[in-house]
Amino acid sequence: xxxEREALQLIADExxxxxxxxxxxxxxxxxELNRIAAPENSELPPLLHDFYHQxxxxxxxxxxxGFTQLSQIGRQILNILExxxxxxxxxxxxxxxxxxxxxxxxxxxxxxxxQIEGWL
Amino acid sequence: xxxxxxxxxLYVEDExxxxxxxxxxxxxxxxxxxxxxxSGEEAIAKAPEFxxxxxxxxxxxxxxxxxxxxxxxxxxxxxxxxxxxxxTAKVQPHEVAEYKELGAIDVIPKPFDPMNLSAxxxxxxxxxxxx
Numbered sequence: 203x204x205x206e207r208e209a210l211q212l213i214a215d216e217x218x219x220x221x222x223x224x225x226x227x228x229x230x231x232x233x234e235l236n237r238i239a240a241p242e243n244s245e246l247p248p249l250l251h252d253f254y255h256q257x258x259x260x261x262x263x264x265x266x267x268g269f270t271q272l273s274q275i276g277r278q279i280l281n282i283l284e285x286x287x288x289x290x291x292x293x294x295x296x297x298x299x300x301x302x303x304x305x306x307x308x309x310x311x312x313x314x315x316x317q318i319e320g321w322l
Numbered sequence: 323x324x325x326x327x328x329x330x331x332l333y334v335e336d337e338x339x340x341x342x343x344x345x346x347x348x349x350x351x352x353x354x355x356x357x358x359x360x361s362g363e364e365a366i367a368k369a370p371e372f373x374x375x376x377x378x379x380x381x382x383x384x385x386x387x388x389x390x391x392x393x394x395x396x397x398x399x400x401x402x403x404x405x406x407x408x409x410t411a412k413v414q415p416h417e418v419a420e421y422k423e424l425g426a427i428d429v430i431p432k433p434f435d436p437m438n439l440s441a442x443x444x445x446x447x448x449x450x451x452x453x
Contacts, residue, residue, distance in 0.1 A: 206350050210343060210436050217339050255384050263339040265433030273433065322437055
């Protein structure tokens with residue numbers, strides 16, 4: 203199974219290389235969500251679905267590749283946003299203020315994600 | 323599936339990284355024949371000809387999600403009774419129960435261990451009485 207493990211690690215390494223680009227996209231979308239999530243906007247912004255799926259995919263992939271900390275940070279964001287998505291209600295200021303620092307933390311972790319020892 | 327052996331798996335997953343890992347895990351480690359679809363629509367188009375023994379579906383996908391995809395696949399007569407397994411990070415007991423109510427025989431938690439995915443699936447298959 204050594205060859206399979208090596209191949210899987212290569213996929214993980216490639217994943218890491220995609221992180222900076224993905225985080226830029228996530229950040230851009232978040233800034234846009236911040237801009238349009240004004241209190242008078244009573245609808246769920248469609249962009250939130252894209253943002254959620256981007257974070258969801260990064261969370262899932264990073265977890266699968268053993269980047270547990272990155273995955274756990276992403277999961278925190280998903281947990282905050284899920285109620286709004288389920289209920290189709292607008293983002294609240296509280297949600298935005300809570301997600302902001304966590305997203306910043308995710309950006310830091312994504313620059314040099316730590317892979318847990320013993321992955322594979 | 324006539325002999326009860328699990329050979330062909332249709333896997334529906336939108337994330338390319340996970341697709342790649344799962345393909346390696348299922349084909350190279352497990353020895354299964356796998357068709358991977360990036361969306362529910364693609365699965366509905368490809369599944370009848372592929373004629374899988376098992377349906378393996380990600381739950382959270384943009385557009386048609388896993389449960390909806392399973393519902394649509396069930397409308398295809400040749401797939402109406404195919405065993406299905408969901409893959410998801412949401413594996414609280416009540417959530418697993420909901421997926422089973424939708425027709426899944428089991429749920430594989432995400433993130434999954436690539437080296438153990440095939441063994442996990444084989445165990446699920448065996449426990450359902452097919453192998």
